[in-house]
Structure formats: C-alpha cells, structure tokens
Amino acid sequence: MDAEERQHFAALAKAVAERRDHSAFSELYDYFAPRLKSWLVRQRMPSSEAEELVQEVMIILWHKADLYDPARSSLSTWIFRIARNRRIDARRRLTTRIFDDTDPTLQPEAEKGADIIVESENRDALVRAALAALPADQQALLRFSFFLGQSHSEIAAETGLPLGTVKSRIRLAFGRLRKSLESERR
Incomplete structure (x- = not known):
C-alpha cells in the first residue's frame, strides 16, 4: 500500500x-x-x-x-x-x-440406597440421643464449638469460663459421647 x-x-x-x-x-x-x-x-x-x-x-x-x-x-x-x-x-x-461432560465432578450424586438412608438416620438418632444425655453445660459447649464454629477462646470469652475449663469440658463431653455410642453399637 x-x-x-x-x-x-x-x-x-x-x-x-x-x-x-x-x-x-x-x-x-x-x-x-x-x-x-x-x-x-x-x-x-x-x-x-x-x-x-x-x-x-x-x-x-x-x-x-x-x-x-x-x-x-x-x-x-x-x-x-x-x-x-x-x-x-x-x-x-x-x-x-469446552468441558468434559463425563467429568465425575459434573455428574449428579448417585442416589443413596434405602439401606444407607436408614443406617444414616439411625446413626443420627443415636448421636442426638447421646447429645441429649449430656449435662446441659457440655451440650452448650459442643453447640458453640461444632454447630456455631466458635474457637475455644471465643467460647471462653462468651461463657466467662476459663479457657482450660472449656477445653476440659469439651474433652469430657466427647469421652461421654464415645462411651454412649459404643454401648449402643453392641
């Protein structure tokens, strides 16, 4: 040009x-x-x-x-x-x-069988019953920690309990839950 x-x-x-x-x-x-x-x-x-x-x-x-x-x-x-x-x-x-429609991450989850659903519901009921059997203070600490996602320090600040007490009560609650769930399995 x-x-x-x-x-x-x-x-x-x-x-x-x-x-x-x-x-x-x-x-x-x-x-x-x-x-x-x-x-x-x-x-x-x-x-x-x-x-x-x-x-x-x-x-x-x-x-x-x-x-x-x-x-x-x-x-x-x-x-x-x-x-x-x-x-x-x-x-x-x-x-x-471009994506691979056979990619497992893009596939819907397989439907659970009735036996798995029943087993899961039974396990959930056992855990709920074991939680209900715990003393109220231990239930509250587990709720703060695992259902609300608070750290031990946050729980101590909210409840006014010393940090060591929060940790030991949570550990004690887990011990009781373990014993209760193991006895239910037998």
Whole structure:
C-alpha cells in the first residue's frame, strides 16, 4: 500500500468517524472485508467463523473510527490488529467453553440406597440421643464449638469460663459421647 492509498483510507476513516459517512464506510468495507477474511482463513480459522469475525471488526470500525490515529499506524495495520486481537479472544473463549461432560465432578450424586438412608438416620438418632444425655453445660459447649464454629477462646470469652475449663469440658463431653455410642453399637 503506497502513501497515497494510506492517506485515502485515513480520509475515509475520518469521514466515518466525523460524519458517519455510509459511502466512505462502504468503500472501506469493500476493500478490507475480503482481505481480512482471506487472512483469517490463512490463520486456520474456519470460513464461517472468519466471516463473523470480519463483521465484528467492521462494526468496530463503524463505531470506533474516531479512535484511529493516522500518525501512529496505517488504517490497514489498525484494522488487522483489531482482527488479530478478536481472533485471539475467540480462540480463548473456545478453550474455556469446552468441558468434559463425563467429568465425575459434573455428574449428579448417585442416589443413596434405602439401606444407607436408614443406617444414616439411625446413626443420627443415636448421636442426638447421646447429645441429649449430656449435662446441659457440655451440650452448650459442643453447640458453640461444632454447630456455631466458635474457637475455644471465643467460647471462653462468651461463657466467662476459663479457657482450660472449656477445653476440659469439651474433652469430657466427647469421652461421654464415645462411651454412649459404643454401648449402643453392641
């Protein structure tokens, strides 16, 4: 492309930017669209995708022609750079959309059998009964620790008990729970 052509295309881009000149845009489209498509196809892009990308680039030219600066580059360089960047973006989108539908993490959980459900409900009932059999202060400490997720220090601050007392009562509650649950299993 010689200097005269560069000036001509820069003037057309200016007409599109300033006046939304349809004939100037049409001339730019007729010149650049086939060249862009050819270049994209040579970059191993399928023809239909190349056509879509050309349309996208030309829409950008129509809406953002005012961003073109002839002092920095020729119009063809600016347009092809946009096409290159959009092609890279399209390739990235393709790689992020592809997923393996056989991936175990994407599969629904298998339904539990009736025996597993019954066993789980029985175990839950045993734990609830063992918890209910604990003294009220130990129940409260276990509730703070395991159901509310508080640390031993937070429990001590909330209850006013010394930290060592909180720890020993929780340990004692676990010992009682263990004994109660082991005796139920027999």
